[in-house]
Amino acid sequence: DVKVTQSSRYLVKRTGEKVFLECVQDMDHENMFWYRQDPGLGLRLIYFSYDVKMKEKGDIPEGYSVSREKKERFSLILESASTNQTSMYLCASSPSRTIYGYTFGSGTRLTVV
Amino acid sequence: ILNVEQSPQSLHVQEGDSTNFTCSFPSSNFYALHWYRWETAKSPEALFVMTLNGDEKKKGRISATLNTKEGYSYLYIKGSQPEDSATYLCAFPNRDDKIIFGKGTRLHILP
Numbered sequence: 001d002v003k004v005t006q007s008s009r010y011l012v013k014r015t016g017e018k019v020f021l022e023c024v025q026d027m028d029h030e031n032m033f034w035y036r037q038d039p040g041l042g043l044r045l046i047y048f049s050y051d052v053k054m055k056e057k058g059d060i061p062e063g064y065s066v067s068r069e070k071k072e073r074f075s076l077i078l079e080s081a082s083t084n085q086t087s088m089y090l091c092a093s094s095p096s097r098t099i100y101g102y103t104f105g106s107g108t109r110l111t112v113v
Numbered sequence: 114i115l116n117v118e119q120s121p122q123s124l125h126v127q128e129g130d131s132t133n134f135t136c137s138f139p140s141s142n143f144y145a146l147h148w149y150r151w152e153t154a155k156s157p158e159a160l161f162v163m164t165l166n167g168d169e170k171k172k173g174r175i176s177a178t179l180n181t182k183e184g185y186s187y188l189y190i191k192g193s194q195p196e197d198s199a200t201y202l203c204a205f206p207n208r209d210d211k212i213i214f215g216k217g218t219r220l221h222i223l224p
Contacts (some may be wrong), residue, residue, distance in 0.1 A: 004156075035214075042216035043157075043202070058211060090156065098144040098206040101159025 003027075006091050006105035013112050019078040021108050023091030031094045032074035033102065034058075034066065036087040043090065049074055050097065081112045117205045119215035126193045127223050133189040134218040136203030140184035147204040147212065148177055148188055157202060160188075190220075198222045 007022035025032065033048040035058075045058030047066040055066050063085060067075045074093075078085055088109050092102040118137040126132045138146060145164045151157040161170040166181040174191045190197055200217040207213055 033212075040216070043214040045211055045213075048211070056211075092157075097210040097212065099162060099164060101147055101149070101162050102157075102204075102212070103159070104156035106156045 004091055004093050004103050004105040006089075006108050008108050009106065011108055011110045013078075013081050013110065015082060015112055017078075017081045017112075019081045019110065019112075021076040021078075021089055021091075021110070023074045023076070023093075023105055024072050025074075025093040025103070026072065027093060027095075027103065028071065029093035029095050029103075030071070031097050032068065033092045033094075034064075034074065034076045035090045035092065036060070037090060037107075038087050046076065046089075048097070078110075081110075083112050086110060086112045117203060117213050117215040119201075119203055119218050121218060122216070123219045123221070125221045125223055126190075128193055128195060130193055131189065131191045132193055132220070133187050134201065134220075136186045136188070136205075136215055138184050138186070138203070138205040140182060142207075143181045144206045144210075146179055146181075146186050147202075148186070149202040149204065150199045151202060151217070152199040160201075188218075193220075193222045195222050195224065 004025045034046040035043045049055045049068040065077045091105040094102045148160040149157040161177045163179040168179040176189045179186045200219045202217045204212045204214045
């Protein structure tokens, strides 16, 4: 069964901490994505990557960075966590950005206190 | 940012009844239209990816139609069951190949 695995289901961090959210896929997909989901706002794209070491900003990249050193792993980094980054974070992968469906991880619910 | 609109926002349906809801998207520069089902405490699951005008896809009791000229897609559920309770998302790739998700239709099946 193909999988996208996010390392933590729940995470609590303090304001100002550097936070790493890890995502690993076993499907050899080129494209990987980070979204956040907030009530009333739907899924919003933070960053995506279409190849190793390549990254593109999504719609809300401020306060985040990403790393893709290996094809199967895409990390989201909160440089200095703030309370407005409390959210559900979803990672996804796909062989294409448009004509194939995305496979999502189970999500990480991050609380910044 | 292009808008993807879904309606209604929320829907309550009696078990056994059929239902449908709508996704509206810009009709220009069409590549594909995605539908996902997102059950509580699970991750979104791809239902359909539709690429051709007039396309109709089916998966069990769920089906979807696509009209790219007028910019809408319908998702139909026949004979709703409790396990159909979920949020249904549609998504549309924009000019930069970024997928834009709608805010979803939250479906509640009443026993």
